[in-house]
Amino acid sequence: MQNFLSELAVLLSYPKNLIFLILRLILAYGFATPALLKLNYLQETIVWFESMSIPLPKLATYLVSGIETIGIVLLILGLFTRYVSVLLSFVMIGAIFFVHIPNGFSVANNGMEIPLYYLLFLMMFASYGAGKYSLDRVLFKDGKDE
Numbered sequence: 467m468q469n470f471l472s473e474l475a476v477l478l479s480y481p482k483n484l485i486f487l488i489l490r491l492i493l494a495y496g497f498a499t500p501a502l503l504k505l506n507y508l509q510e511t512i513v514w515f516e517s518m519s520i521p522l523p524k525l526a527t528y529l530v531s532g533i534e535t536i537g538i539v540l541l542i543l544g545l546f547t548r549y550v551s552v553l554l555s556f557v558m559i560g561a562i563f564f565v566h567i568p569n570g571f572s573v574a575n576n577g578m579e580i581p582l583y584y585l586l587f588l589m590m591f592a593s594y595g596a597g598k599y600s601l602d603r604v605l606f607k608d609g610k611d612e
Contacts, residue, residue: 486597487544489587494541496584497554501534518564530557541591544600548608551591558585 504511508527515523533553540550558581566578573579595608602608 483598486591486594487599490541490544490547490591490596490600493554493584493587494538496580497534497538497541501531501538504531505535520560520564526560530560533557544596544602545605547596547600547602548592551588555585555588555592558582558588 504527508531511527511531512523515526520526533550534557537550537554537557540546541554561581562578562585566576566581569575570577571579571582596602600608
């Protein structure tokens, strides 16, 4: 039984890098609409941030918009993935606490479910890197033993 489990673990590890690539692309896609809305409606976003008592709403709007926009590109490329994942994690923590927690957990009520999943995936990338199919691997040999 131990041998079977060992063989199964090896077999299941093969698609890991492809899964990392797919997850990076899905996360980038997930950030696209919120980032574009913030960029296209900066003044409205500042007012919205202010209404939620986010400190320094103008600065926060520009920081969040910039981090999300740059984060999309870097996630797609798999470039500086660990760093951008940390920055995007802070954005998700802010989204959870300022926007979603009052609505509970369920995505059906605009709860924190989806941002929490994003945060968990971002923490995975911050911990393990972008995987084999990334510019991090090509340029910095990050994840070379995967």
